[in-house]
Amino acid sequence: MTASAPIAPGPVPVSWEALEILRSDAGNLTNEVNGHLEETLTWYRHLSTDERASLRLIAQRGIGGLVTWLENPSSRSLPLVNELLGHAPTDLMRTISLQRALQLIRSIVEAVEQRLPGLMPLKDQQLMLEAVLRYSREVAFAIADVYARAAESRGAWDSRLEALLVDAVLRGEPAEQIASRAAAVGWRSHQGVVVVVGEAPDQADAVFMSQLRRQCVRFAADAVVGVQGDRLMLLLGGTTDLAAGLERILPRFGPGQVVFSSFEGSISQAHKSALAAFTGFTASQAWTSAPRPVAAEDLLPERALCGDETAKSVLKTVIFDVLEASGNGLLETVTAYLEAGHSLEATARELFVHTNTVRYRLRRVTDITGWDPVVPRDAYVLQTALAVGRL
Known part of the structure; x- marks a missing residue:
């Protein structure tokens, strides 16, 4: 018995007769898919009319994309998902999460598998089933990639908003502006702010910021991370067991001193506390035996010498x-x-x-x-x- 040839990653070659059947039955197939979604996905039934219409459009374009994909057997890759589904990825992200998007694809594939092979000539039934599976896999990966890129963009934008909040607090902008910027990043604490300043590490990229933020929210209700030049600055709200929390995040900072300052009021009034921590970081070089981390209140003489x-x-x-x-x-x-x-x-x-x-x-x-x-x-x-x- 000879070994079977490896499966090519491109579209499965089916007959032109099968393609014509698929093309002519696309409308009925779309209706069947929509009915299947209504039956199998509880959350789909609770969407608004416009949201369901957006998802039905995704199913319709997806079936049309399958025809296009099969018409070019020599193609070795799937077209970009935006070209394939038009504006569907944008509509998809606005309507449902990635988990539900993949559930949607799975349900669409189930509906297509139930109806499509029976319409095909006998010689194309297995080939068409294989084509549907490959096509759905490629679409799932493509949509997951869109979600991942969108998440990266949102993360970069969130980091920018956090940097603007840190800058506003440090500069002492009007309380209304600081409160507005805090609301934009989802700040919820009404009282109690801790400002932490230390040397920024060499690789303070978006991944580093995200990991540090996750560590901070284990002992703080709110955590904002920003970089000011060579300094890494944290705004923490609603902290519990501050000493133990700071001890855990110390390795995230560079080799220099880490200075923190606590303020009992709201973040919109935390300018002096932020300035104390910021100046204290510079002044801490004068106290060579200072603990790490050190409170800004323990650096009063050094801060005074720095002109604070x-x-x-x-x-x-x-x-x-x-x-x-x-x-x-x-x-x-x-x-x-x-x-x-x-x-x-x-x-x-x-x-x-x-x-x-x-x-x-x-x-x-x-x-x-x-x-x-x-x-x-x-x-x-x-x-x-x-x-x-x-x-």
Whole structure:
């Protein structure tokens, strides 16, 4: 027994008689297909009249395309799906999902298989059945390709909208414009925004953005990803377990520092928080032992040195003004302690008080400001606040 020849990928050659039967019976075949769709697809029956008409047009053109495909036996490939079905792919995507589109094709093939072979001459019945199967396979792949390209286009457009939102928040555009851009990307959180800034990786393409966004939505109700120059910037809303979430996405950033800032209000008012994280990313280079990630609020001295007016204002109002208003020699004590090289004895001699009094006042400074003068990092924050306050 000789081995059978491999099946050619092009159209199956059928007789001209079979083609004439197919061409003349196309209208009846289309009606039978429409009836089969009504019977087998529940969601099809719930479509509007216009939507069903659009899908019937797809079936009609698909059957006509089968005739064209079979008329050229030497063809090795299927014409482009847009040429084959006209505007049907666009109508298809507007009406149904890819899963339902493939269900539609499957149902059309079932209807054609039930009717068409019986109309053909005996010698063409098997060939016509094989042709229908090949043709439907090619159409399914072509339509899936259209859906994939459309998804890529939507993804690129969504990335553009997200980049515009990130830029609007960073620039401090009017609240109405920010709210409008947030609505365009589907932002739902009304309160609570976290801004994260880090170095962008070398390959920050659409696939990377999509993967990072999927990781973020595991611990945030909303996640917007944008790239500003060499910086990767995230806007997160409705976060849960922020520390663990940031730890999971750290490998997505480049080798530099990652800075985050939290804001309790809405995204339309998050400009200062975004600016704090953005400036903090630049300023973080001055604190070589900073944790990764680091809060922008922990970078107040470095941000102040970078000219961040918000950081200067916080240092003055939260530390210097509070100490000055509290009295009891707290401002003088912490000043003397810092200038005396963190020596309790030297501070006591400078102020003509007992060392226990110095200890008590320093504890009061910690209670009032939240920064402990005995801790080197906190002492640096306090010293910067005192300088900013006096300036």
